[in-house]
Amino acid sequence: MAVKGKVVWINGPAVKAEGMAEAKMYETVEVGQDKMVGEIIRITGDVAFIQVYESTSGLSPGEPVYGTGHPLSVSLGPGMMGTIYDGLQRPLDKIAEKSGAYIQRGVNITPLPMENSWKFRPSKKKGDEIEAGSILGVVKETPLVDHKILVPPTVSTAKVLDIVKEGNYSLEDTIATVQSSGKKLDLKMYHQWPVRKPRPYKERFDPEVPLLTGQRVIDTFFPIAKGGTGAIPGGFGTGKTVTLHQVAAWADSKVVLHVGCGERGNEMTEVLVKFPELKDPASGRPLMERTILVANVSNMPVAAREASVYTGVTMAEYYRDMGYDVVLVADSTSRWAEALREMSGRLEEMPAEEGYPSYLASRLAEFYERAGRVTALGSPERIGSVTLIGAVSPSGADFTEPVTTHTIRFIRTFWALDTRLAYSRHYPAINWMTSYSGYLDYIEKWWSKNVDKEWSHLRGEAYQILQREDALKEIVRLLGPEALPDEEKLVLDLARMLKIGFLQQSAYDEVDSYSSPEKQIRLLKIFVDFHHQALSALRGGTSLGDIRSIPIIPNILRAKFDIKSEELDKLDKLKEETSQAFKALSTKPEVKAVA
Amino acid sequence: MPSKGSGGIEYTQIQEIKGPLLIVKGATKATYDELVEIECRGEGKKLGRVLEVGGGLAVIQVFEGTTGLSVAGTKARFLGRTMEIPVSDELLGRVFDGLGRPLDGLPEPVGHDFRDVNGAPMNPERRDYPTDFIQTGVSVIDGMLTLVRGQKLPIFSGAGMPHNMLAAQVARQATVRGKGEDFAVVFGAIGVQHGEAAFFKKTLEESGAIKRSALFLNLADDPAIERIITPRVALTAAEYLAFDLGMHVLVILTDITNYAEALREISAAREEVPGRKGYPGYLYTDLAANYERAGRIKNKKGSITQMPILSMPSDDITHPISDLTGYITEGQIVQGRDLFRKDIYPPVSVLMSLSRLMKDGVGKDQTREDHMEVSNQLYDAYSRAQELRALAEIVGKAGLSGVDLKYLQYGDIFEQKFLKQSYLENRTLEDTLRLAWEALSILPTSELTKIKDSYVKEYYTPEEKKE
Incomplete structure (x- = not known):
């Protein structure tokens, strides 16, 4: 029997209701005559504190509160791909059909298209043994994604009593009847799962496979692994959102979850406009066919912003359980933390740093721990992963503020965006001195096996040039570049070339937007080789001025724009031409001497 | 005692006035965010908004300030709607x-x-x-x-x-x-x-x-x-x-x-x-x-x-x-x-x-095909000019190369010709881009790495080439 109480106090999204002694923690409730969705976050005596996910404007003490008996959950089944949801998994297009261009409250919509019929192809038959997480059959959700219909993780070992034949079914149709612990269960193509509870799996693996994003500074210098965690902090204007959009667009994962959490409305619109036009590099299909958006933008109710990341990660885990690689980008976790802070403040909890609640760190830890590369439950055996990447918006671009410092504790790849790089329009403004990746050792094997044996070595050498330049910069700042010996000037030149020709990558250039791993490694080789040859030329008596005026340099710098990812032979040719140019150089001084 | 007036419910029990807030007692029918009309003898009508409600109290934020309000004799009329x-x-x-x-x-x-x-x-x-x-x-x-x-x-x-x-x-x-x-x-x-x-x-x-x-x-x-x-x-x-x-x-x-x-x-x-x-x-x-x-x-x-x-x-x-x-x-x-x-x-x-x-607002269809790249180059070059200015202050102009000096010159022209304009001057986009190219043309073409060759060929006009 669900509880029924009444509202006694209202302060923005925080509401107190009495007569709630029977209510459970984190139970979903319906508040007021408009039946707004809320969640119980504290119980004192028979008074429940409720965070309401919609605007409480016009709510009055005395209005009823109804318990639902279940925690905040999402519906998981076919029909999610390509949809834009709000933080409570309500499709925004359906909300618009009901309430127009502006979001009104109390809109009650099912998350999945119940009226659709899907072509279901069973993979189990009558009499088969199944267990939690087993695949019952497949539905083609989009041309890019085969949606595996899973036995809910709550069902224990069971026997299939009956399963439907291949054909078209709607989500409410029973597709299989199973016998489990003496009880008969009807299974449908979807099931519910509480968002705050991680979905179970069999076993966790080391993150050995890189998540390729096509972004050179990420893949080559600060890679992230499938099933890994990453954070991208940066002040405003440093390009967090653009970088995340790039990762969401080009990551070599099967499914992408894009959680817009307290950010700009137009950014979600941009994804909605661009993703259907962008093509997946592997299949040539529109990216929207593998993307789910969760949008709780900055002016939507703040409590639902808190829920939106959980909604997103639960959907991500569901696709992981089908055996897919899933990447979730959350923009921005700072706004999510602010939502926590706002609720905490209204509940008059004792604050920790900068007004954030003391449980901020544990909530962040819980969230990032839901990443991982795992074997899913049930049969057949399959491996899937959830990679979590969170943007952080530190106030005043100060990385010592609580959300950034706590996030760093729970992630392994750190892409620090630098305001100074952004001011000089070096994008992506990922600072190569302060960023790091904890996955280098794990994924080195993958690169040397699949792309190039020399990967680790080349990366190290290029990185050293950048490091040396950073140290030399101090001297240049005080004494000017002319105070340096030629070999060190060459380091400065090389670093500048690497910055322009490799690190900087335009998200808006058709060719440069995405670099395949093969293109990345070849480009990198050209720069490293250039350094070697320039160094030996210098030692052989060629002047730095002559090296600087080699006419092929602009071609090297523009190769990222001019040469497409599939035209690898052109890159090899460029490398050859560079060597030729140096050979020509070494014969030059004698000509000069004669003249 | 609450009484129903023309539109809204009126309460007269004021518990507290502090800063911009007025706290009304016994306001059992108040709703969150509701508009309130406050009347006090000799003060005329003021408007306010409910910020918090519960336990019979309503916290009202008074827009015109609480100056002149008193606990006795102030009436708060809850209008039953938000501010419109x-x-x-x-x-x-x-x-x-x-x-x-x-x-x-x-x-x-x-x-x-x-x-x-x-x-x-x-x-x-x-x-x-x-x-x-x-x-x-x-x-x-x-x-x-x-x-x-x-x-x-x-x-x-x-x-x-x-x-x-x-x-x-x-x-x-x-x-x-x-x-x-x-x-x-x-x-x-x-x-x-x-x-x-x-x-x-x-x-x-x-x-x-x-x-x-x-x-x-x-x-x-x-x-x-x-x-x-x-x-x-x-x-x-x-x-x-x-x-x-x-x-x-x-x-x-x-x-x-x-x-x-x-x-x-x-x-x-x-x-x-x-x-x-x-x-x-x-x-x-x-x-x-x-x-x-x-x-x-x-x-x-x-x-x-x-x-x-x-x-x-x-x-x-x-x-x-x-x-x-x-x-x-x-x-x-x-x-x-x-x-x-x-x-x-x-x-x-x-x-x-x-x-x-x-x-998304510039380019061939909206403005001109070279617009975005010109803008990027302006930024890039100005950023370099600023770096070199700082350097020149320490090592002097003598410590800079010829190209570096061009950048310094670019920085000045950029500020004085492109950036600076009169409050009354209304420049067309064509004027703006012409001034931009004028500044960029101070630099040698090899420095214009952000602009496609074809645009450079079309718009680049160095001093000596100008008739």
Whole structure:
């Protein structure tokens, strides 16, 4: 029997209701005559504190509160791909059909298209043994994604009593009847799962496979692994959102979850406009066919912003359980933390740093721990992963503020965006001195096996040039570049070339937007080789001025724009031409001497 | 004792008055966010809004301030609705106070409709992505910080700098090329001095745009708490003009710093846990609720373009108000003290400024094919020029190479010819791009790495080649 109480106090999204002694923690409730969705976050005596996910404007003490008996959950089944949801998994297009261009409250919509019929192809038959997480059959959700219909993780070992034949079914149709612990269960193509509870799996693996994003500074210098965690902090204007959009667009994962959490409305619109036009590099299909958006933008109710990341990660885990690689980008976790802070403040909890609640760190830890590369439950055996990447918006671009410092504790790849790089329009403004990746050792094997044996070595050498330049910069700042010996000037030149020709990558250039791993490694080789040859030329008596005026340099710098990812032979040719140019150089001084 | 009057329920038991807050006892029928009319002998009527309700108490924020209110003899009438304003095309050509009441001696406009000043969040699925280029006639904006219809682009400024002039120049000159569509200006003054408001009014009058403008004025000596409502009233009017009447509305809100301070005052009076610098933890959400009311809607003609102005305390861009604004708005135009001292108008510190929507508002179809690349190159070269300037101060010009010296020259020409212009000068986009190429042509072509060869061939005109 669900509880029924009444509202006694209202302060923005925080509401107190009495007569709630029977209510459970984190139970979903319906508040007021408009039946707004809320969640119980504290119980004192028979008074429940409720965070309401919609605007409480016009709510009055005395209005009823109804318990639902279940925690905040999402519906998981076919029909999610390509949809834009709000933080409570309500499709925004359906909300618009009901309430127009502006979001009104109390809109009650099912998350999945119940009226659709899907072509279901069973993979189990009558009499088969199944267990939690087993695949019952497949539905083609989009041309890019085969949606595996899973036995809910709550069902224990069971026997299939009956399963439907291949054909078209709607989500409410029973597709299989199973016998489990003496009880008969009807299974449908979807099931519910509480968002705050991680979905179970069999076993966790080391993150050995890189998540390729096509972004050179990420893949080559600060890679992230499938099933890994990453954070991208940066002040405003440093390009967090653009970088995340790039990762969401080009990551070599099967499914992408894009959680817009307290950010700009137009950014979600941009994804909605661009993703259907962008093509997946592997299949040539529109990216929207593998993307789910969760949008709780900055002016939507703040409590639902808190829920939106959980909604997103639960959907991500569901696709992981089908055996897919899933990447979730959350923009921005700072706004999510602010939502926590706002609720905490209204509940008059004792604050920790900068007004954030003391449980901020544990909530962040819980969230990032839901990443991982795992074997899913049930049969057949399959491996899937959830990679979590969170943007952080530190106030005043100060990385010592609580959300950034706590996030760093729970992630392994750190892409620090630098305001100074952004001011000089070096994008992506990922600072190569302060960023790091904890996955280098794990994924080195993958690169040397699949792309190039020399990967680790080349990366190290290029990185050293950048490091040396950073140290030399101090001297240049005080004494000017002319105070340096030629070999060190060459380091400065090389670093500048690497910055322009490799690190900087335009998200808006058709060719440069995405670099395949093969293109990345070849480009990198050209720069490293250039350094070697320039160094030996210098030692052989060629002047730095002559090296600087080699006419092929602009071609090297523009190769990222001019040469497409599939035209690898052109890159090899460029490398050859560079060597030729140096050979020509070494014969030059004698000509000069004669003249 | 509560009594039902004409519209609303009246309570007379006042428990406490502190700062801008009035706490009413026995208000059992009050609703959250409800509008309250407060009457006290000899004080006339004041308006307020319910901030918190429960346990028989209602906490009311009084817009006009609590001066003159007493515990005995004050009546609070709860009106049973949130704050609304009447909207119609009659708003245009009028001047209102910060709560939307006429200031020009004319009667209240006849409303075709009444709208809740808080608005409702726009559904991101129904937004239309802004791409229409607005020509402002200001080179630095058109060339490098392009404004598009439906964008929110604030001006970050400091005390004494000409942010008002820049905003007024934009309001006066803004046009969409080749289109004669309906436009309107909504001006919301939030705690600004009389002189500043008068300046805007005069500018609009002189350019004849006043007939197409609605002014909402909360001046420096008006009640501080009213400032929380002024931008909401102005944006509610703008939404009606844009999405009901199909106009392209430019909203100028000045000064957001005063708005945030009013918010802090309320928060402090309620003894809330503060975030940074005493501003409430919900400052971001609150600012977003205003800024996000810019944009376009699918299948609707109009648009709302916002240009909020905020003065950064001590020119500090990391101050919570400018910081949080930057995270919400689609870019920022930052005015720099050093350029201002050099007597350059507009003193836009380009390296710190940004227009996020520029990339989709420029190019072959909207402006010119080389626009984006020229802009990138201008940035890149100016950034290098700034570095070299700093270096030259230490090692002297003698320590720089020939190319470096070209960069220094570029920096000067960029500031003096491209950036600097008169308040009255309305440059076409072609003029702007010509001046940009003039500056870039100081550099050798090998330095123009951000521009395609074909554009360089077409537009690059070095001094010696010029006839």
